[in-house]
Amino acid sequence: MVNLYRVRTRILSCALAILLNAGTLGCGSQNQVDPLSLGETSLTDMLYNFSLNVTGGFAGSVGYSASHPYWSIPTNSFTTFVSPAAGIVVESGLGSRGYFVKIQHTGRLATRIEGIGLPTLRIGDSVARGQTIGNLVGFSGYDFVDFYVFLDGVSVCPMSFVHSSFRSTIFTGSLQACQ
Amino acid sequence: MISILFALLSFGTFASSALAQDPDLQPLVTPKKTLSGKKVPLGDTPDTGVGAQEESSEKMAVEIEGAFPVVLGVKAQNYTSQLGGMAHFYLPHFISPFVDNYFSAGYQGFGLPGGSNITVRIFPIFANLALSSRLSGSSDRSMIASIGVGVGGALAYLDTPGLVAPNLTGYFATQIRPGFEFGVSEMVSITAHTPVLFLFGMNNGSTGRASSLIYLMPTLGAKVYF
Numbered sequence: 001m002v003n004l005y006r007v008r009t010r011i012l013s014c015a016l017a018i019l020l021n022a023g024t025l026g027c028g029s030q031n032q033v034d035p036l037s038l039g040e041t042s043l044t045d046m047l048y049n050f051s052l053n054v055t056g057g058f059a060g061s062v063g064y065s066a067s068h069p070y071w072s073i074p075t076n077s078f079t080t081f082v083s084p085a086a087g088i089v090v091e092s093g094l095g096s097r098g099y100f101v102k103i104q105h106t107g108r109l110a111t112r113i114e115g116i117g118l119p120t121l122r123i124g125d126s127v128a129r130g131q132t133i134g135n136l137v138g139f140s141g142y143d144f145v146d147f148y149v150f151l152d153g154v155s156v157c158p159m160s161f162v163h164s165s166f167r168s169t170i171f172t173g174s175l176q177a178c179q
Numbered sequence: 180m181i182s183i184l185f186a187l188l189s190f191g192t193f194a195s196s197a198l199a200q201d202p203d204l205q206p207l208v209t210p211k212k213t214l215s216g217k218k219v220p221l222g223d224t225p226d227t228g229v230g231a232q233e234e235s236s237e238k239m240a241v242e243i244e245g246a247f248p249v250v251l252g253v254k255a256q257n258y259t260s261q262l263g264g265m266a267h268f269y270l271p272h273f274i275s276p277f278v279d280n281y282f283s284a285g286y287q288g289f290g291l292p293g294g295s296n297i298t299v300r301i302f303p304i305f306a307n308l309a310l311s312s313r314l315s316g317s318s319d320r321s322m323i324a325s326i327g328v329g330v331g332g333a334l335a336y337l338d339t340p341g342l343v344a345p346n347l348t349g350y351f352a353t354q355i356r357p358g359f360e361f362g363v364s365e366m367v368s369i370t371a372h373t374p375v376l377f378l379f380g381m382n383n384g385s386t387g388r389a390s391s392l393i394y395l396m397p398t399l400g401a402k403v404y405f
Contacts, residue, residue, distance in 0.1 A: 035337040036390035039254040090339040107257025124346045153293025
């Protein structure tokens with residue numbers, strides 16, 4: 001529920017700030033948010049663009065399939081997880097595998113990372129590509145972090161969006177990254 | 180025969196003007212009212228050309244519209260349309276009787292494809308000037324065509340469940356607003372417009388490009404003069 005008093009106060013302060021600064025100005029967050037930026041990047045721009053800061057490869061990972069519509073990445077491979085692309089945080093909370101963050105990159109494309117430690121980002125914050133969004137921690141015995149890619153709200157295989165510099169690290173042996 | 184008809188026509192014209200000017204006969208002639216509600220002086224005809232409001236320069240009006248914005252261009256794939264609205268406040272003419280001047284404020288919202296609960300909420304504000312022309316009809320049942328240009332700004336934020344307070348971003352905004360006004364009574368009109376709004380920012384966001392948005396916004400509303 002949005003606090004109406006805070007909304008009114010925020011609108012007045014932002015309007016005054018905009019008048020004084022004469023230009024696009026984000027108000028209210030330590031990370032400037034531009035809601036129209038979701039429309040600036042096309043889906044085509046997102047193809048083969050994701051940064052997956054995987055230092056130890058995807059060995060032992062569980063690939064995407066119809067019954068498992070996400071990648072499960074072992075946490076012992078790296079200690080931090082970064083935002084795969086620029087976007088805006090639209091969801092954050094505690095899931096079954098740990099804390100999760102969902103980032104909207106374009107109007108149609110979003111990613112969700114679940115199994116990280118308490119995130120420092122808030123709903124509404126903007127993130128840059130490669131920006132750290134959380135540290136990987138084990139939670140209730142799990143040692144994987146789940147990585148989702150949503151296109152128009154439907155989970156899809158992340159492979160088409162991963163940048164070429166990271167594709168070689170993806171384990172494609174007997175375990176297919178996408179099935 | 181033709182001369183008789185001409186004579187009758189001339190007599191009728193003269194008689195009407197004579198009736199209009201004879202003070203003893205004034206009560207027999209009902210003054211006409213224009214669409215704006217002001218009485219037209221006897222002997223004058225309501226305006227029929229450009230600038231239909233030149234006799235109502237001291238009149239104000241309020242117009243409320245419902246709107247259905249649609250994003251134009253390649254960015255349309257990133258947004259879904261939601262109902263919105265606009266309010267317009269017409270002030271007495273100060274530039275010319277042929278030019279309307281009014282302020283606009285409103286709300287438009289756009290969802291994201293895929294059925295998410297995320298909404299981009301936009302609040303534009305404009306100062307507008309418009310030219311209008313009465314197309315047809317009597318003074319009370321007129322159809323007026325108009326085209327206006329507005330400049331101003333807009334505030335926008337991304338609304339998502341769990342958002343505690345909005346992060347507002349400001350943009351420059353302009354609009355081109357063509358449309359029609361259909362007189363229903365002396366004081367009330369039905370309006371229909373198809374404005375195109377342009378929003379653009381100056382700072383490069385996380386994408387490295389300055390944000391912009393263009394959308395068409397068909398509207399239907401009512402206008403009340405007072």
